[in-house]
Amino acid sequence: QVHLVESGGGLVQAGGSLRLSCAASGRTYAMGWFRQAPGKDREFVAAQSWSADDTYLADYAKGRFAISRDNAKNTVYLQMNSLRPEDTAVYYCAADATYTTAVFTTARGYPYWGQGTQVTVSS
Secondary structure, eight states: OOOEEEEOOEEEETTOOEEEEEEESSOOSSEEEEEEOTTSOOEEEEEEOTTSSOEEEOGGGTTTEEEEEEGGGTEEEEEEOSOOGGGOEEEEEEEOOSOOSOOOOSGGGOSEEOOOEEEEEEO
């Protein structure tokens, strides 16, 4: 069992930046970020393989967001720049603790989820 704890969310003005962190209680392999806005389905944001050789970003995140990880700390980060009001959502960290070199862009690839952190972007 792996526990994930996100932090770094908050209120920011449009054009601003936030850095989300997700600390895992144990070793994880594929890790990803998803988000869910009110009234909408959860959607993929970014994901990275354990080695960081493979990284995927949603189209809306390309050029603005970046995912990175520190395996020594069992932590994954999501740097979000040029934030827009439509980025407002609860952001969730997800992880797979079974050895894999793959990276997943769908929620079903991840058995472990954090509780989420709220990101609100004001216009």
